[in-house]
Amino acid sequence: LLGLSRAELEKALCYASVEEGRERAELPLSESECDDRRAMLAAQLYARIFGWLEVKLNEAVASTGDVRAVSIFDLPGLTVYEANNLETLCSNYTCEKLAAHYYRQLFKVEHALYVAEQFHVPDLDKRLDNQSAIDLLEGNQHTMETSGLLEIVREATSVQGHNDDLKLLQELNDAFGAKKQSHPNYTQPKSKTSSFVVKHFNGDVNYSIVGFCASSRKLPAHIHTTMQHSSNRFLSKLFFANSLEGKAGDDT
Numbered sequence: 001l002l003g004l005s006r007a008e009l010e011k012a013l014c015y016a017s018v019e020e021g022r023e024r025a026e027l028p029l030s031e032s033e034c035d036d037r038r039a040m041l042a043a044q045l046y047a048r049i050f051g052w053l054e055v056k057l058n059e060a061v062a063s064t065g066d067v068r069a070v071s072i073f074d075l076p077g078l079t080v081y082e083a084n085n086l087e088t089l090c091s092n093y094t095c096e097k098l099a100a101h102y103y104r105q106l107f108k109v110e111h112a113l114y115v116a117e118q119f120h121v122p123d124l125d126k127r128l129d130n131q132s133a134i135d136l137l138e139g140n141q142h143t144m145e146t147s148g149l150l151e152i153v154r155e156a157t158s159v160q161g162h163n164d165d166l167k168l169l170q171e172l173n174d175a176f177g178a179k180k181q182s183h184p185n186y187t188q189p190k191s192k193t194s195s196f197v198v199k200h201f202n203g204d205v206n207y208s209i210v211g212f213c214a215s216s217r218k219l220p221a222h223i224h225t226t227m228q229h230s231s232n233r234f235l236s237k238l239f240f241a242n243s244l245e246g247k248a249g250d251d252t
Contacts, residue, residue: 003232012226013037040219041227048238075102078200084207086153086215092200093137093150096130099201103128130201136176136185137198149176149186149198157216165194169209172196 002009014034015026029037075098079091107124114121139148147155152175156168173196176186187197187204195208227239 001232002227003230003235004226008226008229012223013041017222036214036217037220037223039214040217041223043215044219044224044227044239045235048241052238073102075099078203078205080203080205084205085210086207086212088205089137089150089198089207092198092205096134096137096201099130100134103130128201132183133185133198133200136183146175153212153216157213158218163213163217165209165211165213168212169194169196172209 004012011026014029014037016029016033018025018027076095078095079088081088107128111121111124135148137148137150139146139151149172152171153168156171172186173188175181176183177188177196185199187199189195189197189206194210195206197204197206224239228236230236230239
């Protein structure tokens with residue numbers, strides 16, 4: 001399925017290459033480390049195939065010339081589980097962006113048109129504006145004064161050997177939960193020391209920090225290279241792409 005031999009896949013997932021001087025050694029990894037690498041590869045496969053599918057769908061439905069169409073905008077609700085992790089946070093971040101687009105196009109743009117035409121219209125309900133939640137997650141794009149929560153996670157886990165979830169949680173608490181610079185959309189629960197709460201546009205969600213570091217680690221370079229040499233031309237091209245947008249040629 002992956003276009004690799006058993007030996008190639010086993011070497012990529014179960015061994016780490018260590019250099020000492022001019023010598024290179026292949027050291028076996030623990031079972032948990034192998035599981036982590038398998039999960040990272042699965043996540044990369046999903047992301048790259050999803051990105052490729054997104055590009056193809058957009059190309060298929062893109063309008064050319066004078067085309068009249070009715071579009072349907074689906075605004076999903078928040079994803080909430082008994083235990084919410086980094087993947088849940090990313091899903092809800094997407095919901096925040098969609099809600100912001102909906103609010104801007106349906107209310108703010110129309111409201112501005114009425115005002116420009118000098119119609120008397122009531123002020124917009126500020127409770128519908130979720131920009132504060134977006135600023136928490138991605139940082140204030142206008143002032144660039146502070147990094148967003150997702151950027152802090154990315155920077156922390158990009159450091160070699162950083163795998164301490166509780167240390168990461170402390171960094172988030174210091175950035176958004178400190179009394180002097182607390183963010184209105186971020187809360188530190190008193191009862192749970194390994195979690196934090198984000199106030200989203202339509203409800204609060206408690207996120208467990210456990211597994212954040214493992215979920216956001218990058219795929220090791222040698223596994224990426226191994227996939228580039230897959231005999232499956234489609235998968236090989238996906239891993240030669242410069243990003244997760246899936247621009248891997250016209251293979252179907």
